[in-house]
Amino acid sequence: MTARPSSDQPSNQPASRGGIPSEAQLETAALLALHAVDADEIEAATREVPRDLIAYETVGSLSDLVAKRPPEFLREDIIAHALSRRASGTRHNTTVPANPLDAFTQTVAELRHLLDSLRSDEWTLPAIAEYGTVHGLVSHLIGVEEVLLGEFGVNENPTAPHASSHIESTRTYVASLRDVPSSAVVSRWHASATRLRDCASEVDPETVINDNGTESTVSVMLITRTFELWTHHEDVCRATGRPLPVLDGNRLRLMSSFFIALLPMAMEIGGTPRPHKAARIVLTGEGGGVFHQPLGTEIVSPGTMLDNPDFTLTVDVVSMCRLAARRTTPEQMGAIIEGDRALGELVLAGAGVFARD
Amino acid sequence: MLTVKALLAESVPTCSRQWQRHAHTMRGVNEIVVPDNVLVSRLVAGDEHALRLLYDRYGSVVYGIAHQVTRDEQIARDITQDVFVYVWEHATRVDLGRGSIKSFLAMLSHRRSVDAIRASERRNAREQRVASEALRTDSCDHDLGSTVVHADAQRWQQRRIAQAMGDLSDDQRTALQLAYFDGLTYREVATKLNIPEGTAKSRLRLAIARLRESLAHEDHAAWTVP
Numbered sequence: 001m002t003a004r005p006s007s008d009q010p011s012n013q014p015a016s017r018g019g020i021p022s023e024a025q026l027e028t029a030a031l032l033a034l035h036a037v038d039a040d041e042i043e044a045a046t047r048e049v050p051r052d053l054i055a056y057e058t059v060g061s062l063s064d065l066v067a068k069r070p071p072e073f074l075r076e077d078i079i080a081h082a083l084s085r086r087a088s089g090t091r092h093n094t095t096v097p098a099n100p101l102d103a104f105t106q107t108v109a110e111l112r113h114l115l116d117s118l119r120s121d122e123w124t125l126p127a128i129a130e131y132g133t134v135h136g137l138v139s140h141l142i143g144v145e146e147v148l149l150g151e152f153g154v155n156e157n158p159t160a161p162h163a164s165s166h167i168e169s170t171r172t173y174v175a176s177l178r179d180v181p182s183s184a185v186v187s188r189w190h191a192s193a194t195r196l197r198d199c200a201s202e203v204d205p206e207t208v209i210n211d212n213g214t215e216s217t218v219s220v221m222l223i224t225r226t227f228e229l230w231t232h233h234e235d236v237c238r239a240t241g242r243p244l245p246v247l248d249g250n251r252l253r254l255m256s257s258f259f260i261a262l263l264p265m266a267m268e269i270g271g272t273p274r275p276h277k278a279a280r281i282v283l284t285g286e287g288g289g290v291f292h293q294p295l296g297t298e299i300v301s302p303g304t305m306l307d308n309p310d311f312t313l314t315v316d317v318v319s320m321c322r323l324a325a326r327r328t329t330p331e332q333m334g335a336i337i338e339g340d341r342a343l344g345e346l347v348l349a350g351a352g353v354f355a356r357d
Numbered sequence: 358m359l360t361v362k363a364l365l366a367e368s369v370p371t372c373s374r375q376w377q378r379h380a381h382t383m384r385g386v387n388e389i390v391v392p393d394n395v396l397v398s399r400l401v402a403g404d405e406h407a408l409r410l411l412y413d414r415y416g417s418v419v420y421g422i423a424h425q426v427t428r429d430e431q432i433a434r435d436i437t438q439d440v441f442v443y444v445w446e447h448a449t450r451v452d453l454g455r456g457s458i459k460s461f462l463a464m465l466s467h468r469r470s471v472d473a474i475r476a477s478e479r480r481n482a483r484e485q486r487v488a489s490e491a492l493r494t495d496s497c498d499h500d501l502g503s504t505v506v507h508a509d510a511q512r513w514q515q516r517r518i519a520q521a522m523g524d525l526s527d528d529q530r531t532a533l534q535l536a537y538f539d540g541l542t543y544r545e546v547a548t549k550l551n552i553p554e555g556t557a558k559s560r561l562r563l564a565i566a567r568l569r570e571s572l573a574h575e576d577h578a579a580w581t582v583p
Binding site: 023026027029030031033034035036037038039055056057058059060061062063064065066067068069070071074075077078079081082083085086087088280282283284285288289290312314316336338 | 391392395398399401402403404405406407408409412413416417418419420421422424425430433434437438441442445446456457459460461463464466467468471475514515518519521522533536537538540541542543544546558559561562564565566568569572
């Protein structure tokens with residue numbers, strides 16, 4: 001080509017931004033964009049030119065001039081062929097949902113790490129209204145873990161009776177721990193959470209327990225605990241100006257698929273049931289996926305209305321989880337609704353019904 | 358038949374916002390235009406509906422460039438399939454930080470078309486087909502975009518590109534036409550035009566630079582050619 005590449009120059013070298021490209025480089029870049037380089041020269045040419053110099057965008061514009069409608073049959077042929085290579089609904093680098101016990105364990109560890117890093121003055125910062133400060137929030141968590149431990153018959157300090165309200169059942173904890181040093185609060189919460197995990201690991205995940213007045217299973221309890229700890233982890237980060245944690249795809253997949261499956265119930269609880277309606281929900285990002293979800297609680301046979309959903313909702317998986325936790329609003333989350341927009345908005349509006357604080 | 362010159366004769370809106378407004382009106386208030394980045398995210402998530410949307414949006418570009426370069430319907434169909442199946446299977450490789458999805462698809466289609474015609478047995482067949490067509494003295498009179506592109510927004514874009522092509526010198530335009538639309542290497546362009554190779558390269562570089570300027574594109578880092 002026009003210039004000899006040096007032998008130590010890496011292939012596909014990154015762009016040298018700021019450097020002025022030589023005329024020879026520009027020439028080679030134009031030829032590469034046009035695929036007008038002979039086969040025996042391509043390797044040398046690609047070594048010679050920074051990638052961002054190659055004007056694919058400009059050259060690609062030329063394709064508009066020759067746009068031509070393909071034969072009608074080609075569309076479905078291509079779709080069928082594509083789906084035979086990669087089935088619909090399968091994410092790239094498919095993320096499997098985390099095991100609920102592992103998810104809870106990891107989320108506890110991460111929150112512990114965060115709490116250990118807080119300065120003393122940060123404990124008094126306002127977190128969420130129900131519990132006041134960061135200290136109050138962690139006290140609340142102690143209450144939640146210990147009330148649940150009571151379900152396993154191991155709560156040695158039942159300072160609060162069972163209550164049907166998640167918030168009410170921990171109010172006495174928040175009050176009684178107000179003057180306890182933050183380090184002791186952290187230790188007690190961590191000990192409770194660890195004990196809860198141990199108890200959960202010793203029973204069948206499908207064992208039924210009472211979770212704040214709601215009949216649940218151990219497995220579901222662990223998912224909701226993961227959801228809550230992640231949410232409060234974010235609350236503490238917001239309160240203290242720290243970057244929000246980046247949850248791994250496996251836990252996001254666990255939480256989001258759990259939440260999506262609850263949508264029909266959410267709509268029923270919210271007083272807006274929509275039987276015989278369905279949604280295609282595309283959660284983007286690591287841990288996301290495609291969900292074909294009926295919005296009514298009736299039994300739906302596969303291949304019915306799910307094949308023709310009333311709307312498609314596209315939103316990133318983290319935003320969807322935050323919506324479920326009422327940490328974002330439908331307006332803020334940047335969701336895209338195609339199809340029955342009013343129904344889509346109704347679903348989003350009621351999505352936070354399970355959030356407890 | 359729409360020719361580049363005919364396209365040039367039509368009024369060209371000067372503001373992309375105008376096009377956006379127009380595109381929106383065309384589609385009606387309740388129909389949302391899914392942005393390309395969302396489309397790509399949906400492909401990654403495994404949403405086959407997104408693949409259908411992508412095909413509906415860019416199928417004519419992919420097929421059109423393949424058909425133009427190879428002049429063979431069967432090969433153009435195969436390339437079109439190849440491109441969309443590739444994107445479906447490797448959606449994570451589409452990085453919109455590097456360029457638009459359209460340019461990625463066009464690049465892919467063009468690359469595969471060029472590879473197809475450079476296989477010697479196909480080249481011969483293609484050259485016979487090209488030779489049997491009427492000799493075109495003015496490359497811009499070629500019926501580029503003759504068959505399709507119905508959407509107004511695409512028509513506007515087509516006119517814009519045609520105008521940019523019209524701004525090139527005849528020499529540059531001919532060289533560009535041979536390289537891009539006919540899939541020739543710069544050496545073949547030189548032979549065809551009976552000019553030195555260095556001149557062919559220079560014309561192509563200047564043509565791209567001029568086009569880039571006319572289109573005021575911000576080219577991103579190039580795609581890695583799969």
